[in-house]
Amino acid sequence: MTARLKGAVIGCGFFAQNHLHGWADLDDVEIVAVCDVDESKAKLAAEKFGIARVYTSAEAMLATEALDFVDIPTTMETHEALTALAFAHGVPVILQKPFAPDLDGCKRMVAAAAAANVPLMIHEDFRFQNLFRTVREILDSGELGRLTFGRLSWRTGIDVYSNQPYLVHVKRFMIMDVGIHLLDLARFLFGEANGVFCRTQQIKEGIAGEDAATILLSHEQGATSILDFSYATKREPDPFPQTLGEIEGTEGTLIIGADRVLTVHGKDGTRRIAVPHDDRSWTSEPWTQIQDSVVHTQRHFVDSLRRGVEPDTSGRDSLATYALLEAAYLSAARGTLIHPDRLG
Numbered sequence: 105m106t107a108r109l110k111g112a113v114i115g116c117g118f119f120a121q122n123h124l125h126g127w128a129d130l131d132d133v134e135i136v137a138v139c140d141v142d143e144s145k146a147k148l149a150a151e152k153f154g155i156a157r158v159y160t161s162a163e164a165m166l167a168t169e170a171l172d173f174v175d176i177p178t179t180m181e182t183h184e185a186l187t188a189l190a191f192a193h194g195v196p197v198i199l200q201k202p203f204a205p206d207l208d209g210c211k212r213m214v215a216a217a218a219a220a221n222v223p224l225m226i227h228e229d230f231r232f233q234n235l236f237r238t239v240r241e242i243l244d245s246g247e248l249g250r251l252t253f254g255r256l257s258w259r260t261g262i263d264v265y266s267n268q269p270y271l272v273h274v275k276r277f278m279i280m281d282v283g284i285h286l287l288d289l290a291r292f293l294f295g296e297a298n299g300v301f302c303r304t305q306q307i308k309e310g311i312a313g314e315d316a317a318t319i320l321l322s323h324e325q326g327a328t329s330i331l332d333f334s335y336a337t338k339r340e341p342d343p344f345p346q347t348l349g350e351i352e353g354t355e356g357t358l359i360i361g362a363d364r365v366l367t368v369h370g371k372d373g374t375r376r377i378a379v380p381h382d383d384r385s386w387t388s389e390p391w392t393q394i395q396d397s398v399v400h401t402q403r404h405f406v407d408s409l410r411r412g413v414e415p416d417t418s419g420r421d422s423l424a425t426y427a428l429l430e431a432a433y434l435s436a437a438r439g440t441l442i443h444p445d446r447l448g
């Protein structure tokens with residue numbers, strides 16, 4: 105593998121701007137080409153980030169460029185065709201969430217990556233936030249004892265539809281867009297889950313899918329977790345895009361408070377930890393914690409490629425997250441508890 109990995113970005117839309125900034129922050133990576141079916145977006149990205157070549161066809165780009173990886177921050181309906189192209193050229197992929205419209209699509213892509221022997225990582229960035237790296241360290245220290253309960257809460261009233269207008273039309277909206285982050289976090293913090301109960305709500309009028317949901321998970325290691333998330337919550341100050349909540353164990357409790365303040369109630373009393381941002385030149389509130397996590401996700405992908413190891417949120421690993429998502433939608437439709445391992 106070359107000293108500086110040569111990568112390309114397919115899709116130069118809204119969130120890709122964070123990806124492009126992130127890659128520019130990694131000294132051992134060079135983005136040599138960008139591609140978008142909308143040429144103006146690809147050209148704009150190339151100019152802004154000093155990228156040599158512009159394409160409007162991913163097929164032409166992969167046939168021309170010698171790439172160490174491609175980054176695909178497009179929306180999910182394009183993922184299967186674009187990953188197939190990369191796999192056909194033996195090029196590793198980092199793919200923005202959501203992985204695919206349903207679990208079967210995720211499984212097909214994992215099988216295609218395995219058949220081509222090509223690494224596939226899902227860009228699932230919440231677990232790479234500074235906040236949740238710190239939470240993980242506290243859990244690993246054993247300070248809270250055996251985990252018994254967790255709540256992860258993500259509620260906002262921001263106008264998500266102006267930056268991401270396609271969300272008005274998607275039938276699987278809130279669990280796919282935000283719930284998937286919390287399902288991944290729940291696995292990261294509490295371990296695998298074997299039971300899912302979910303209730304969805306559509307609060308805003310005129311949208312195609314649910315804009316609020318509450319999920320209850322039973323975890324194999326004994327904890328119960330509750331994930332609640334909404335794009336229809338009116339409150340001031342609006343905590344967007346913060347995940348709040350609490351984690352209880354047999355020896356203590358951790359409160360995930362606003363503005364990245366953690367409060368740990370342990371055997372030795374109470375302490376507070378203020379988790380800082382990275383202080384990057386291009387990040388801005390309220391997005392900073394997510395923007396920082398984009399770079400950490402990319403760093404993990406590159407390090408995994410260099411070491412020849414499977415990344416934490418590989419396509420294969422992410423099947424367990426998307427099985428929970430599928431179970432949540434089924435639970436909401438049926439009104440019953442679903443065991444994700446029995447989905448078939």
Ligand code: NAD
Nearest residue numbers: 115116117118119120140141142177178179180182201202
């Ligand atoms: P977008 O529509 O703004 O950008 C997608 C871009 O991909 C567009 O410019 C489009 O022209 C291009 N594109 C589509 N098909 C293509 C193809 N075949 N070849 C080349 N280019 C193609 O979308 P967005 O709002 O940036 O969202 C992209 C994804 O990022 C979504 O899946 C969304 O859920 C995700 N997202 C993640 C986070 C996060 O925190 N991780 C935040 C926001 C959005």
Ligand code: 89V
Nearest residue numbers: 264268281282285345394
């Ligand atoms: O992930 C997403 O698509 C965004 C969020 C704000 C949750 O990061 O909507």
